[in-house]
Every structure is written in structure tokens, then in C-alpha cells.
Amino acid sequence: MKHYTVNEIFWSPQGEGMRAGQMSVFIRFTGCNLRCRMEEAEDSPGGFDCDTEFASGRKLCAAEIVGEARALVGKPQAWYDGGHKAWVVFSGGEPALQVDRELVDALHAAGFLCAIETNGSKDVSGLGLDWITVSPKVAEHAVRQLTADEVKYVRGYGQVVPKPVCKAMHQLVSPAFDGWTLDKRAVEWCLQLIKENPEWRLSMQQHKAWQVR
Ligand code: SF4
Incomplete structure (x- = not known):
């Protein structure tokens, strides 16, 4: 049986993007x-330090994750049977x-809609996902996921937004x-960037202001 290595599973409001x-x-x-950090490198876009702990994990099969x-x-089974959906x-x-x-x-099958937040370095178009957020952390020529619902660039002071190779309904700068x-x-x-490029929209990591995960 296949097992996935999962760092954590938790229930929280989406903090970023159009589904915030x-x-x-x-x-x-x-x-x-990748290893995102302030310095620019092949495995880092530069401008910010990754603040995510992703080293630890436990092995879970699909049924255990569900x-x-x-x-x-x-929610009881009847809630899902009634056509309600919950997001993963x-x-x-x-x-x-x-x-x-x-x-x-x-x-x-268990009544969930599935969204992904990916750095875009792998093609996920064949997975049957309901929402794709690509937040590129590699050079544009290395982006492999070429369509998305939203594309989001985390920008530090002085970093410009590239012309994205990933085509998305919503273009966000965070x-x-x-x-x-x-x-x-x-x-x-970032406010200056969206003034100069009004097709972009400001996104904030609101969960940090809300002080939730
Ligand atoms: S891609 Fe995301 S998780 Fe991976 S190092 Fe960069 S910021 Fe951290």
C-alpha cells in the first residue's frame, strides 16, 4: 500500500489568494x-527566507489522510451526501x-474539493485538482505547471514581477x-508594482495578521 509522508494536517481558514x-x-x-533564502541561487529565488518546517513527517496511506x-x-456523512463540499x-x-x-x-470520493499550492516545478495538470495555485520559486524557464487558477509571486523590496509563463485567471503579488x-x-x-501593473492584484498572508496557521 502506498504511503505519503505528511508533516501535519490541520483545519484553518485559507489565508492567501482568491480563496482567502x-x-x-x-x-x-x-x-x-528547493531551499528558498535571501540569496538568489538555482534552488532559491532570493528575497525571503523559507519559514516552513518541512523536514519531519509521518507515513500515512490515502485512507488515513481521508x-x-x-x-x-x-460533519456527518449526511452533510456530504447533501452535496456539501469541504476544501482540502x-x-x-x-x-x-x-x-x-x-x-x-x-x-x-469522500466529499472534498482539492486545491494545491505548488512552486510550479512539477506538472500537476493530470491530477484532477479543483484549484491550482502556482507560486513560482524557480526561474520562469524552469516552471513546469503552465496553467493555474491563480499565480502568486512573493516579492521582497526591489524584486520585480516577471512575465509569468504560467497562465492563470488571477495574478497576485504577495x-x-x-x-x-x-x-x-x-x-x-508591492503596492507600487500593482499601480504600475494593474492586471496584478495584491495578496497578503492574512493568516499571519489573524495569528492563525
Ligand atoms: S518552495 Fe516553498 S517550502 Fe520549498 S523552500 Fe521555497 S518557500 Fe520553502
Whole structure:
């Protein structure tokens, strides 16, 4: 039986992007193929330090993940049978290293909609996902997921937004945080970016202001 390595599973409002405010079960997968930090490098876009712990994890099969997600939402079977849906968000680390069709199908069968937050370095278009957020952390020529519902760039002070190779309905720019502290210079910089590029929209890591995960 296939097992996934999962860092944590928790129930919280989505803090960023066009789905901000929607309650979601976050499934954070262990491991990432990048090491984002202030310095620019092949495995780092530069401008911010990754503040995510993605080294630890436990092995879970698809049925165990579904069981934990259902328990967190806490709704009876009749709620799902009545056509209601709850969101699951795959994040990490880099979830595209592990999420597969088997897991998405199992969550769909249990009454969930599936979203992913990926750095775009893997093609996830064949997984049957309901919402794709690409937040590129690699050079544009290395982005492999070429369509998305939203594309989001985390920008520190002085960093420009590229012309995205990933085509998305919504284009978002998100000011870098210093840990849980809002970097005011990054906010002012991002406001200037959206003034100059009105097709972009400001996104904030609102869960940090709400002080929830
Ligand atoms: S891609 Fe995301 S999880 Fe991976 S190192 Fe960069 S910020 Fe951290």
C-alpha cells in the first residue's frame, strides 16, 4: 500500500489568494525540492527566507489522510451526501513531489474539493485538482505547471514581477514577511508594482495578521 509522508494536517481558514477566508483542511507534505533564502541561487529565488518546517513527517496511506480530514471537518456523512463540499489544500514543502491521482480520487470520493499550492516545478495538470495555485520559486524557464487558477509571486523590496509563463485567471503579488512580521518596505514596493501593473492584484498572508496557521 502506498504511503505519503505528511508533516501535519490541520483545519484553518485559507489565508492567501482568491480563496482567502475559506475554511480548509491543510495537508502539509514533508520535503521540498528547493531551499528558498535571501540569496538568489538555482534552488532559491532570493528575497525571503523559507519559514516552513518541512523536514519531519509521518507515513500515512490515502485512507488515513481521508479519515483525519473528515474528523477535522467534523460533519456527518449526511452533510456530504447533501452535496456539501469541504476544501482540502495540499501544501508543504512541495506537495507536487507526493500528491497523486489516487489521493485526489480518494478525497473526492469522500466529499472534498482539492486545491494545491505548488512552486510550479512539477506538472500537476493530470491530477484532477479543483484549484491550482502556482507560486513560482524557480526561474520562469524552469516552471513546469503552465496553467493555474491563480499565480502568486512573493516579492521582497526591489524584486520585480516577471512575465509569468504560467497562465492563470488571477495574478497576485504577495509582500514578503520577515517571519510573522509584515515587512513595510515590501508592502510599499508591492503596492507600487500593482499601480504600475494593474492586471496584478495584491495578496497578503492574512493568516499571519489573524495569528492563525
Ligand atoms: S518552495 Fe516553498 S517550502 Fe520549498 S523552500 Fe521555497 S518557500 Fe520553502
